[in-house]
Amino acid sequence: VDQPLAPKQFHLGMFEIGRPLGKGKFGRVYLARERSSNFICALKVLYKSELQHGTGVEKQVRREIEIQSNLRHPNILKLYGHFHDSKRIFLILEFAGKGELYKHLRKENRFPEWKAAQYIAQMTSALRYLHRKHVIHRDIKPENILMGIHGEIKISDFGWSVHAPNNRRATLCGTLDYLPPEMIKSGSKDNWYNEKVDLWSLGVLTYEFLVGEAPFEDTPIMTQKRIARADMTVPEWVSKEAKDLIKRLLVLDPDKRIPLEEVQNHPWIIKHCVKGERATNREKLPSR
Numbered sequence: 001v002d003q004p005l006a007p008k009q010f011h012l013g014m015f016e017i018g019r020p021l022g023k024g025k026f027g028r029v030y031l032a033r034e035r036s037s038n039f040i041c042a043l044k045v046l047y048k049s050e051l052q053h054g055t056g057v058e059k060q061v062r063r064e065i066e067i068q069s070n071l072r073h074p075n076i077l078k079l080y081g082h083f084h085d086s087k088r089i090f091l092i093l094e095f096a097g098k099g100e101l102y103k104h105l106r107k108e109n110r111f112p113e114w115k116a117a118q119y120i121a122q123m124t125s126a127l128r129y130l131h132r133k134h135v136i137h138r139d140i141k142p143e144n145i146l147m148g149i150h151g152e153i154k155i156s157d158f159g160w161s162v163h164a165p166n167n168r169r170a171t172l173c174g175t176l177d178y179l180p181p182e183m184i185k186s187g188s189k190d191n192w193y194n195e196k197v198d199l200w201s202l203g204v205l206t207y208e209f210l211v212g213e214a215p216f217e218d219t220p221i222m223t224q225k226r227i228a229r230a231d232m233t234v235p236e237w238v239s240k241e242a243k244d245l246i247k248r249l250l251v252l253d254p255d256k257r258i259p260l261e262e263v264q265n266h267p268w269i270i271k272h273c274v275k276g277e278r279a280t281n282r283e284k285l286p287s288r
């Protein structure tokens with residue numbers, strides 16, 4: 001594979017900036033083209049003024065760069081390089097041709113089982129890769145997943161990921177829906193740095209793909225209470241195989257959650273993800 005964006009030293013003049021693709025808490029993302037190679041990428045611009053020194057956010061950006069630069073997997077958004085000027089930090093990211101997955105989910109309300117199963121199989125493959133490198137993502141949710149031009153999904157935003165184990169004090173913000181019980185309950189934070197937190201979030205993601213809303217969605221107080229008790233019901237119209245996988249992931253005891261290898265071989269995944277042959281849109285194939 002040719003090494004796009006090979007040089008080690010990048011600077012802003014090397015890029016032609018295109019339309020804004022999105023904005024986050026600390027900056028914006030633009031479509032960009034590297035002039036000499038015409039390579040299309042996404043340029044994430046973060047303002048140093050907004051990353052107060054010594055706060056968790058600056059460390060988060062440093063960690064995002066350190067972790068994501070060393071990852072290479074089809075379902076993980078590539079970080080090709082970074083550079084900064086006096087006021088801004090620039091991350092050179094892979095351009096995901098079909099944008100943010102949560103927008104597709106909101107538009108379709110929920111995904112058909114064959115599509116949800118393919119996405120969960122791709123997430124499982126990416127998480128197995130991350131966990132083999134002792135990286136825990138810790139912020140798996142639709143908002144942190146992008147979609148490539150061929151409809152494949154790509155985990156992005158490694159701001160919350162850590163190399164396990166790590167004595168990082170985390171201040172959580174954003175939705176509580178995806179937090180596992182061990183991160184909700186006070187007490188020992190060791191479990192925060194156990195990769196099994198990603199299994200819980202994978203279960204929440206599976207539920208949200210199929211149902212169109214998160215399993216513990218409620219007021220913030222009630223959400224925390226329901227997560228701590230794994231208090232959720234799967235609608236009866238969800239297939240029994242999918243329900244079985246969700247129930248095996250949303251288990252309070254991290255050690256009792258189904259491991260990723262077993263997720264990959266779960267009947268619901270096998271049923272919808274034919275190995276080898278390009279998995280195509282089941283709606284067009286004759287029923288088997």
Ligand SMILES: Cc1cc(Cn2cc(-c3c(Cl)cnc4nc(-c5cn(C)nc5C)[nH]c34)cn2)no1
Pocket residue numbers: 021022023024025026027028029042044045093094095096097098099100146156157
């Ligand atoms: C700051 C900040 C904003 C965001 C959220 N965000 C991510 C993107 C983005 C990235 Cl990083 C890479 N490729 C993208 N492709 C799109 C896109 C494609 N289409 C057809 N429509 C869109 C939108 N967005 C991409 C943009 N915003 N994270 O940190």
